[in-house]
Amino acid sequence: AVAAPWVHAQEPRLRWRMATSWPESLEPLFGGASHFCQRVGELTGGRFEIRPYAGGELVGGLQVLDAVRSGTVETGHTASYYYTGTAQSLAFDTAVPFGMTARMQNAWLYQGGGRELMNERVFRPLGIVAFPAGNTGTQMGGWFREEVPDLAALQGLRMRIPGLGGEIMQRLGVSVQTLAAAEIYPALERGVIDATEFVGPWDDERLGFWEVAKNYYYPSWWEPGAMVSVYVNAERYDALPERYRQAITAAAAETNVRITSDYDQRNPPAVRRLRENGVRFRRFSDDIMAAAEREAYALYEELAEDDAQWREIYGEWKAFRDLQYEWFGLAEQGYARFAYGRGEVMGDG
């Protein structure tokens, strides 16, 4: 009986709102956000309630950072690279072209000092604490009306691709288009654009791109592993009881592995269905990959000249990535190339 008032004092009833960037139809992502909220509730005996909202319900899907920063909502689930207009380095929290895969990103953030670095240098100054909370894995390169067998075929191609990937495509001669999600399908159908990227088989199938473009290229060298994050307003986070902070930390980590697993579970049957619908899976040629990689790192060096924050994080990140590539090129890739790397010779393109 003595302990009871202490327990009670430690555990305020809280009702928070989570703004997300996802429509409910993006089940792996919105489902992941919902799972996070549910788990935090379960871990706190229902005293710490967080309710998730789809993009546009509270704030626009690309306003999550601002909403959390300003305290309009206490927390969010989003992809940091939507906000590179606020700080270019936010890209490292999600994905950068020729960067890290999902496993490498986790290694960097959880055990390689990346989370501390990103929070201290990037998120805290914005009034936010961020937690890794999901990854799509390596995305697909996207939908092309015609084949693009080599680098020359990219010249003048009108492609919808945002972010750093778009900047690099532009350097390769692509005419980069900006379109909101709802505009992509009709533009591709009418031939206003020749190509678009989106996410991967499960998400893309639902948007129906396969009906109007049959060449599905891989990989997305611009998103070798796109991570999504839970944001918490820093002031609100710091005022939480320790136990609630731990609940957020553990639930975010569980959500991270859950979303990745959900994508990995949903994508393979979608691949089969797309094949049945006449989609051809084609690998980007090595000359496209090599030229894109060259332009990517040229761009990063240019950014480092003008942006001290980018320079610092890029330096740490790049050293970590290089070590990861060395290691993953051995056992992991030695296994993959034999076990399922022969797909391309049995495959389509």
Place this chain on the structure above:
Amino acid sequence: AVAAPWVHAQEPRLRWRMATSWPESLEPLFGGASHFCQRVGELTGGRFEIRPYAGGELVGGLQVLDAVRSGTVETGHTASYYYTGTAQSLAFDTAVPFGMTARMQNAWLYQGGGRELMNERVFRPLGIVAFPAGNTGTQMGGWFREEVPDLAALQGLRMRIPGLGGEIMQRLGVSVQTLAAAEIYPALERGVIDATEFVGPWDDERLGFWEVAKNYYYPSWWEPGAMVSVYVNAERYDALPERYRQAITAAAAETNVRITSDYDQRNPPAVRRLRENGVRFRRFSDDIMAAAEREAYALYEELAEDDAQWREIYGEWKAFRDLQYEWFGLAEQGYARFAYGRGEVMGDG
């Protein structure tokens, strides 16, 4: 004040013990088990204490399943394939040769119905509830005194390799040796064995194998992703308050991603140090890989004839694995082969 007695009633003070299979020196694994215990404590305001013990402290490192099953300890952290003498199907919880990588294993267990299947069919009948709680990633194939350039070189080779990997090696003509961990180094040094497998660069470096064998082969086709698990005595688990069960679930998932990240963070610098010490990294030839894969699946079919439990789980598992291989052969492998799959041509073997 009304709520306080309820909160108190929901939250008994518990002191549990966790038997692990790890010496404290295996930092990623014992550190992961310790992290799990700490997080459960933090999530429960310190009321649910679990204390981790190294292998041999409470029970032997390979007696964890029996200790949890009998209730000698409430919980454990171990690798299920140590106990295939109890049920052959336990191998699916850890790794089987030419099976799933860490990400695929997560997809199967968290989102593909694997955890429900394994708990219902294998663990519950043993009086245990199991949670995924760590993965080494694809392991290295091991240390060879001489090069083994092809399948013929395996004939008569004396190699220390346990489990299903050992059974397959035997079918390939290897003379399989059983040695306790402490006996491996002297046997390799004196030439009593020609080769041994263990885990990967970080763990193996500490055992000093590089001093007495310079050929470090990859990948471990017998452990493409070795998972470790948290076991909880089923009767004790069912009697826990819901909130404590949630704490175990979330902390185990966090530990899963943490241990994988810890290995991924520790292995790359160990690769560099081993190279500096004259170790040559060599890839198993395709004829060895192909013959081993053939024997692996022949063995699984044989096991399915005599073991109804194996047959049921193998069927589900194999269908899931085949879908995963199809998908991972596209974007993920398409990226890897370009980005870090060229290591072998810049590399040693």
